[in-house]
Amino acid sequence: MLSKKLEKVLNQQVEKEGYAANLYLAMASWADGKGLEGISNWFYAQHMEEIQHMLKFIQYINERGGKAVVPSFEQPPMDFKNVKNAFEASLEHEQMVTKSINNIVGICLEEKDFTTHNWIQWFVDEQLEEESSVQSLLDKLDLLGDGNLYMFDRDIMGMRAAGETE
Ligand code: FEO
Numbered sequence: 001m002l003s004k005k006l007e008k009v010l011n012q013q014v015e016k017e018g019y020a021a022n023l024y025l026a027m028a029s030w031a032d033g034k035g036l037e038g039i040s041n042w043f044y045a046q047h048m049e050e051i052q053h054m055l056k057f058i059q060y061i062n063e064r065g066g067k068a069v070v071p072s073f074e075q076p077p078m079d080f081k082n083v084k085n086a087f088e089a090s091l092e093h094e095q096m097v098t099k100s101i102n103n104i105v106g107i108c109l110e111e112k113d114f115t116t117h118n119w120i121q122w123f124v125d126e127q128l129e130e131e132s133s134v135q136s137l138l139d140k141l142d143l144l145g146d147g148n149l150y151m152f153d154r155d156i157m158g159m160r161a162a163g164e165t166e
Contacts, residue, residue: 003111007066009104010116014057015071016100020093021050027086028074036149038061038157039083047091053123083149084141091134098127 002010028043061068080086100124108117137156144152 002064002066016053023076038153094130
């Protein structure tokens with residue numbers, strides 16, 4: 001059975017994963033509207049991954065005798081200055097999510113909930129991958145420069161969600 005403290009932070013994580021899903025959807029839609037097919041596909045795939053993350057938290061909370069709460073979500077931004085700005089916002093969000101996952105790991109240890117500690121390791125690994133794949137796309141953008149967005153878009157085409165870009 002989950003402690004009340006863990007139930008609360010896991011539910012807060014449901015909101016963070018759901019917001020991430022919406023943020024990526026907003027980025028996908030923005031890129032789609034600009035005809036950046038490869039980039040929008042990448043963000044759409046990322047959106048689907050975040051939906052899966054949210055589901056994992058909901059199902060785990062319920063499985064462990066807690067009550068999962070489907071929250072309301074803040075509206076994500078509709079516009080981004082440019083492609084680099086969208087990827088920078090992704091990285092910033094992923095870093096925030098990593099901190100939040102690490103905080104939950106700490107609470108698992110405090111509460112001696114080794115089952116949840118074990119379960120959440122998947123997310124610890126996932127965050128490492130997500131941050132590094134967004135970072136490598138940002139590096140690539142820097143390398144290509146602003147004039148080569150077409151090349152970047154073509155390059156990213158076929159790449160799926162973050163975990164599969166390496
Ligand atoms: Fe589910 Fe990208 O954090």
